[in-house]
Amino acid sequence: MPNTKKTQASAPSPERRRELLAVAAEVFAAQGYDATTVRRIADEAGLLAGSLYYHFDSKESMLDEILATFLDELWQGYDTVLDAALGPRETIEALVTESFREIDRHRAAVAIYQRENRRLAELPRFRYLAESQSRFEHVWLGTLERGVAERVFRADLDVRLTYRFVRDTVWVAASWYRPGGRHSPEEIARQYLSMVLDGIAVR
Amino acid sequence: MPNTKKTQASAPSPERRRELLAVAAEVFAAQGYDATTVRRIADEAGLLAGSLYYHFDSKESMLDEILATFLDELWQGYDTVLDAALGPRETIEALVTESFREIDRHRAAVAIYQRENRRLAELPRFRYLAESQSRFEHVWLGTLERGVAERVFRADLDVRLTYRFVRDTVWVAASWYRPGGRHSPEEIARQYLSMVLDGIAVR
Amino acid sequence: MPNTKKTQASAPSPERRRELLAVAAEVFAAQGYDATTVRRIADEAGLLAGSLYYHFDSKESMLDEILATFLDELWQGYDTVLDAALGPRETIEALVTESFREIDRHRAAVAIYQRENRRLAELPRFRYLAESQSRFEHVWLGTLERGVAERVFRADLDVRLTYRFVRDTVWVAASWYRPGGRHSPEEIARQYLSMVLDGIAVR
């Protein structure tokens, strides 16, 4: 009987929830939400499928909690950056760096988000995904436009296209990024920023 | 004993197959393979679920045919480019342009590929996905390295990282691209190339 | 296009029916009625599943026709034997010999009969199976009882048990008998009769 790290006398225990959610997130990320069975999660966590329902209402509510937690932390980080009111280029740099840090800490959640976002956003329960996305777009697009206006970014590029380009570039990394690998999040951010800002061609 | 066994899966009209595959691809792309029911495809195509099995062995074989067809055409295009034996920069430009053309023609297939690639590649039936991917990596990475060697591309960037960056950037476009939209594939390619090669920052 | 042995200008053609029924019987015997698909029969016969319905109403009606034809011929043979009004031992000998001849000519039908008899006999359409069986029992049991009464057969054996014993012994042979094999039906009958009548122990 592993996992007896905690005080025996604990109740519904949020720690156990977090453990189980971590397992669930990992499996969701690896197989996709639909392809993941509750039993698989339970197997991986070392209990029976039915037992998960002591901790969670449903498979969907696990997904919900995973995504909501991630987005909360993401926006906390973003808001800190935005509150600093830097110039456009510095803002982009800070946002990208922050994003890679989030990928480092919530890799599974980011991967799930990437995969399921579109479909989920249509469900009432997950409306916050759509809201988050539109706020996201607003922040990034706004920063880029400000940059163009201030002649920090090139004016000859389609801003929406550029926005999508930068956005995708950052988040897709979650599909291959492995925490603890060769590059730290900050190192990856630096390389990405260098490419995006200055291009890969020799001048 | 007269017994003119026909090749099981090739009898029914290939035109009808193509129609049905187009429908299936669209639904797979929109909902994800797992979340798509055979009945949904049939509904969309205007026949009953069971009737699909006159044309295809299984839901999986539809997916297979969709992806294989796409990859075939993709590599046909790529090979034409590679046979031209251009310089590194021109090769990258041609490959990117070709890629956006493929996205234009196989948007659904590309979206499915992006979503399901990882999990599918482990199935024996879809081994060709892994093979394609490794050939893909070989081609792109090789071109980038050649470019660095010839001082056409910057030497201070991690080439693997750059490879992933460019690769993802291109293909993720399938998730938002809509054929017949504001930008032609060539126009999008031009913008992407400009960003990737020269960066978005004003020099 | 094989099988053009007949006059081109023929109509619904009973010869074609017979050919197809022979194929069907073979497959039913090999796989069992339920496990046999109409398509399998059609494949084996070199046409498409739907085309069988030009010749037959249903899968069941093929089965019906196969069994009815067999039983008709069987009873024709049996009736000839019975009309000869031989003594009990000679009757048994003649019936057994006749049975092996039927197995020789209708091996597939006999095998099907053995397998499906019980379940089919309950269906209204196949009531004749039950009737045939009861007439069968009447004939054999009667002959055995007559033999016991005439002191030709042993009196210390349970007659019903003996009946089942002899009956099974004969018909189960259909499951391994291959026409054109080492033994002619008459040779097999001779051996079987020798065993059943005189036993295998040395006296």
Place this chain on the structure above:
Amino acid sequence: MPNTKKTQASAPSPERRRELLAVAAEVFAAQGYDATTVRRIADEAGLLAGSLYYHFDSKESMLDEILATFLDELWQGYDTVLDAALGPRETIEALVTESFREIDRHRAAVAIYQRENRRLAELPRFRYLAESQSRFEHVWLGTLERGVAERVFRADLDVRLTYRFVRDTVWVAASWYRPGGRHSPEEIARQYLSMVLDGIAVR
């Protein structure tokens, strides 16, 4: 990473399994394996079709377990007989008696075996059926040949034919035998042996 993977198919209570298998065997025997629906078994057992899958992997695995259990016990009985190293006649007597005891205890399994043996033996999963059958043939045929050599059995009969005759005679009994009927297995064995060894004709 705590992950106490349990052996997939052995967790649920073996008693319940046995109950359910008994029901399944009865239905398989009565209707044939193919003609039996999982729902029918479930109905008969008083639960829903899907619930059977908590206990068994598939309909086929139920069949597998039924047959394997039967054959295990059969060979246990046979091996006891063979270990006694009796003379040929006594061996045959003991094997026949043992066989009728097995029919008494596993009537349904024997009936299923008779019906499905041939087709199943070709499936990899049921290879043990073919193996059992060949060992069976080896034992019986060997005993008969020994009997002939020792002049206990007649030399003028084809041994293979005799083998099939005896084998079928015994096992087909499962198709009409009803446990708890007029005759005990031992009584039936005695009658069968008397017929097979000494014949039904008065000497």
Place this chain on the structure above:
DNA sequence: TATGAATGAGGATTCATTCAT
């Protein structure tokens, strides 16, 4: 006579979920 395409009912199986213990 036969084909090609489809129907529609049913069958095995999966799986999220429930609940008494």
Place this chain on the structure above:
DNA sequence: AATGAATGAATCCTCATTCAT
């Protein structure tokens, strides 16, 4: 907190059958 057993709805797939050509 967790188990064991079950539910019931949904899913993929099969197959006998139909029918216009």
